[in-house]
Amino acid sequence: MDDFNTLLQGSAKAHGHMCPGQVVGVRMAMLGCRLIGLDNPRELPQIKKLIVYVEIDRCATDAIAYVTGVKLGRRSLKFIDNGIMAATFVNLETGVAFRIVSTESSRDLAYLYTSSGCTDKRQQQIEGYINMPDEVLFRVKPVRVNVPIHDMPGPSRFKARCEACGAMVRDKKEVLLNDRILCRSCAYGSFYQELENEERRKIA
Amino acid sequence: MYKSQDAPQQNDGMTKIKIEEAIGTRLAHDITEIRPGEFKGPSFRRGHQVQEQDVCHLMRLGKRHLYVLDLKEGQVHEDDAVMELAEALAGPGVSFGNDPKEGKLQFTAAYDGLLKVNTRALVEFNLVPDVMCAAMHNNVPVTRGQKVAGTRAIPLVIKREALNRAVAIAQDQAPIFSIKTYHRKKIRLLITGSEVYDGLIEDRFEAIVKKKLTAFGASLLETVILPDDAERIAATVQQFSETDTDMIVTTGGMSVDPDDVTRHGIRQAGVDTLYYGSGVLPGAMFLVGELRGPKGRLPILGVPACALFHATTVLDLVLPRVLAGEEFDRNKIAELGHGGFCQNCVDGCRFPVCGFGRGS
Numbered sequence: 001m002d003d004f005n006t007l008l009q010g011s012a013k014a015h016g017h018m019c020p021g022q023v024v025g026v027r028m029a030m031l032g033c034r035l036i037g038l039d040n041p042r043e044l045p046q047i048k049k050l051i052v053y054v055e056i057d058r059c060a061t062d063a064i065a066y067v068t069g070v071k072l073g074r075r076s077l078k079f080i081d082n083g084i085m086a087a088t089f090v091n092l093e094t095g096v097a098f099r100i101v102s103t104e105s106s107r108d109l110a111y112l113y114t115s116s117g118c119t120d121k122r123q124q125q126i127e128g129y130i131n132m133p134d135e136v137l138f139r140v141k142p143v144r145v146n147v148p149i150h151d152m153p154g155p156s157r158f159k160a161r162c163e164a165c166g167a168m169v170r171d172k173k174e175v176l177l178n179d180r181i182l183c184r185s186c187a188y189g190s191f192y193q194e195l196e197n198e199e200r201r202k203i204a
Numbered sequence: 205m206y207k208s209q210d211a212p213q214q215n216d217g218m219t220k221i222k223i224e225e226a227i228g229t230r231l232a233h234d235i236t237e238i239r240p241g242e243f244k245g246p247s248f249r250r251g252h253q254v255q256e257q258d259v260c261h262l263m264r265l266g267k268r269h270l271y272v273l274d275l276k277e278g279q280v281h282e283d284d285a286v287m288e289l290a291e292a293l294a295g296p297g298v299s300f301g302n303d304p305k306e307g308k309l310q311f312t313a314a315y316d317g318l319l320k321v322n323t324r325a326l327v328e329f330n331l332v333p334d335v336m337c338a339a340m341h342n343n344v345p346v347t348r349g350q351k352v353a354g355t356r357a358i359p360l361v362i363k364r365e366a367l368n369r370a371v372a373i374a375q376d377q378a379p380i381f382s383i384k385t386y387h388r389k390k391i392r393l394l395i396t397g398s399e400v401y402d403g404l405i406e407d408r409f410e411a412i413v414k415k416k417l418t419a420f421g422a423s424l425l426e427t428v429i430l431p432d433d434a435e436r437i438a439a440t441v442q443q444f445s446e447t448d449t450d451m452i453v454t455t456g457g458m459s460v461d462p463d464d465v466t467r468h469g470i471r472q473a474g475v476d477t478l479y480y481g482s483g484v485l486p487g488a489m490f491l492v493g494e495l496r497g498p499k500g501r502l503p504i505l506g507v508p509a510c511a512l513f514h515a516t517t518v519l520d521l522v523l524p525r526v527l528a529g530e531e532f533d534r535n536k537i538a539e540l541g542h543g544g545f546c547q548n549c550v551d552g553c554r555f556p557v558c559g560f561g562r563g564s
Contacts, residue, residue: 095303146312147301147302148299148300148301148302148312148314149287149290149299149301150299150314152302157291172294172296172297172298172314174296174297175296175297176295176296176297176317176383176384176385177384177387177529178384178387178528178529179384179529181296187387
């Protein structure tokens with residue numbers, strides 16, 4: 001694994017800008033990997049040993065993905081939509097897992113860890129988060145994560161066809177509702193609305 | 205590599221060697237350790253390369269010999285076998301772990317719902333030698349992530365033929381395990397009783413019904429209190445049935461007194477089916493029926509007054525099943541009789557961790 005500064009610069013470039021979230025994410029990922037015994041997670045063989053659960057879709061998540069190499073498409077990055085700045089690092093080989101939460105108090109303490117005298121809040125946070133000790137920046141807990149078979153990386157083992165819309169549903173995401181196998185959209189409603197014919201014509 | 209001077213003993217895909225000669229070899233299976241009251245699980249995992257310092261630990265576990273894996277054609281290791289078994293057994297809403305331990309895998313609920321077990325197929329599966337599967341009871345409400353069943357290959361090495369037979373049984377009669385999600389969400393409640401309507405006593409049913417509904421993700425949209433008047437009861441039931449109601453619950457008026465007219469009112473409302481009386485104590489005077497609503501079948505449950513006194517009644521057995529879309533007929537209600545006798549435990553109700561309702 002590269003050193004912190006190299007990873008931070010790379011992460012900011014990949015994300016699109018430098019921000020406090022990049023610092024938090026890079027540090028969280030480096031700490032998480034160290035805790036679960038991985039020092040080179042972006043490459044084989046370690047790339048297959050790691051799953052990271054992130055609990056927010058904000059800047060730090062991109063930094064975590066950059067440092068660790070986890071990806072949604074590889075199924076090594078899991079998004080749990082909790083709105084919490086936290087990530088859980090799981091070593092699939094050993095079962096060792098740690099959940100790391102970014103402390104809310106670190107936001108107010110950032111200025112204590114700046115030496116440049118900057119007064120800009122965002123710059124204070126970037127600088128402060130770089131210098132802050134782990135125990136101020138994070139809360140860390142060892143945890144157990146039972147990754148179910150349908151969430152594991154590797155070829156899809158499970159397929160079911162939605163009896164309402166005909167879509168093929170992979171990885172046990174189907175629902176048995178009133179004795180019909182349905183996709184989640186047909187069972188619980190979709191996040192989108194179909195357009196009426198007139199609206200479609202306008203677009204066409 | 206083992207260096208025994210003695211001829212190694214063959215055992216169905218395993219070769220037995222002395223423990224002091226096992227250093228450097230890889231374990232062919234997990235080795236279980238039991239420390240009473242403290243730990244039970246694998247202390248050494250399959251594939252672990254035996255180190256010098258492991259020998260004492262293994263000897264403390266009572267091991268004097270170890271197996272080296274030596275699979276022949278047509279033989280499958282327990283951990284590989286159990287993955288195939290689990291894949292065949294897990295239907296919609298049922299998943300399992302990715303990491304078999306000691307040849308075992310446990311099934312978990314992928315979402316809240318009603319566990320359905322194909323009990324006949326499960327028996328057939330368990331008749332196949334060298335495999336097993338144990339499950340919670342059919343029709344038990346389960347929550348997301350809850351363990352609901354477990355399966356394993358019994359010997360360390362299983363014959364491919366037996367494994368295929370077990371998998372075929374599970375596939376042919378699929379699903380062996382599935383979870384039905386609760387989809388009836390909008391509930392309307394009709395409380396009957398002139399004593400409540402006239403304000404002589406305070407209603408206690410609404411809170412009880414609401415609590416039981418909430419446990420399965422359903423909501424009480426409306427509560428109406430009526431006197432013991434069959435016509436008014438019929439009119440309200442009809443009115444409910446014309447709205448976006450998923451299920452109607454009535455309480456009270458289910459007994460044999462002349463003023464107990466709720467079931468007559470329900471019948472007058474024009475039900476397609478109506479079954480009065482159940483094989484459950486408490487809850488013999490329970491009613492389950494069906495009307496036609498704008499969304500199709502509209503179940504109606506008539507709860508007798510015993511639900512005010514007993515923490516657990518027939519309602520707790522029928523409610524989750526109806527919310528999950530199950531239909532009740534005379535047979536299904538009669539089947540509740542096996543296991544339908546509540547023990548009224550003097551030290552407090554333990555339901556659902558008891559046998560009440562588990563026979564059907």
